[in-house]
Amino acid sequence: MAEQIIAPSFPFFPSMASKLTSLEDAIARNVWDGCSIALGLALEHSIPFAAVHEIIRQGKRGLTLIGPISDMAFDQLIGAGCVGKVMAAWVGNVSHGMGYNFSRAVESGRVKMIDYSNLAIAQAILAAALGIPCIPTKTLLGSDMLSSLVAEGFAKLVECPFTGERMVMLKAVKPDVAIIHTQRCDEMGYAQMWGNYGIVREACQAADRVVVTTEEIIPHEEITKDPNSVVCPPHKVAAVAKVEYGAHPSPLAGYYNRDHSCFREYYQESRTPEGFRRWLSKWVLQPRSRADYLRLIRLDEIRVKNPIEAGVRVYGY
Structure with a gap:
């Protein structure tokens, strides 16, 4: 495992340098005990679950989680003992209601909740993105x-x-780290995303650093053909990791749909601490590689089968 590096006060990451690394290294170097993390920023779309699971495997502690609707990502981190505080509008399992780990942790006093509305947390993050207090x-x-x-x-x-x-x-709410999952990115951190953005752009501007997980690594020349899809300035990007199905079980526009069976299983298992531990072992701790994880999924059922192509955008000079 890579050595953890504690963040400087004002990190700057050269725009033209390669940030490509493994998911393990990206989390080890950019998520530290006690830091604040913004994720789940596109609401129910493109939640960086692969990164969430790596945070759990590395045993990070005392984290502050920031976001609007995280679906069950926050609940998983809380159940694994990684979290000390939550600043959010809602924590749970969108298609099945309760976030049982969250409820148990807040009721017992193990996790402090700072309760925002969706609009209020978005505005607080926007303030940080604008550089105003x-x-x-x-x-x-x-x-x-x-x-x-x-x-x-x-x-x-x-x-x-x-x-x-x-x-x-x-x-203003200024995260130490924002973690996002995108459809495409180049090695330098020009991350392209489409579908529902939520507050991805604002959170990337607000955070001190950004970790990008992505489905595809593409040449920079391809990025320049659609610059409006870039959601994060590359000087903010600390690491880029290629992770197939990195948002699973949430959907990713153009790539795969929401895996309802996984949300249903999580709902059933997380109702008790013992059930959650079984779920955690199966989905997070036992898989030794991404390939092992993907073997647990019915990929054919969630792949997008009827793609809708957007019209061609013409740029020039």
Whole structure:
């Protein structure tokens, strides 16, 4: 396993250097005990589950998880004992409801929850992306969520200096690391993504560093044919790892669909701590390679079978 490197305060990663590495190395070098991680940023689409499982295997501890809807990724990290705090709008299993590990951890006091709405966490991350310490909003007025955020020091009630209106000022949320999974990327970190972006672009700008897992590594010349699909500035990218089906069991636009059977199995097993440990052993700890993991999946059932090609975009000079 690669030696863990503790992040400097303001890392900068040369845009034209290769960042290609293994998933194991990418996590070992860029996720450290006690750091804050933004993931699940495209909501139910393109969740970097392969990276989540590698974090669990490496036994990271005391993490702060940041995101809107993480589906069951946050729940898995919590169940594995990796998490100390969650800053999110929702944690669970979208198609089957409860996040049982999350519920057990919050109720027992093992994990602290900072409760946001989807819009509020997006705006707090946007503030960090813009390089400002806070951002005005009206979204939480009238909500009891506001009182808890004020009490925790993440929001304040203010008067607009221009209109005198009552407003909320949300404190910027700046992750140490953002982890994303994309359809394509080159070695330098020009990561291309399509489908639902959610707040991927904003979180990549906000974070100190970005780890990219991707389905395909392509030449930079191919990236330049569709520059608008690049979701992250390459100087933010610390590592790029090629991981096939790296978002499974979540869907990835143009590549594979949501694997409902996996979400159903997780729901059934995670209802008890013993069941979760069985699930963790089968899906995370026992597979010794990506090939071993993929053998657990009915790939033919989730591959996109009716691709819809977008129209050709013409660029030039």
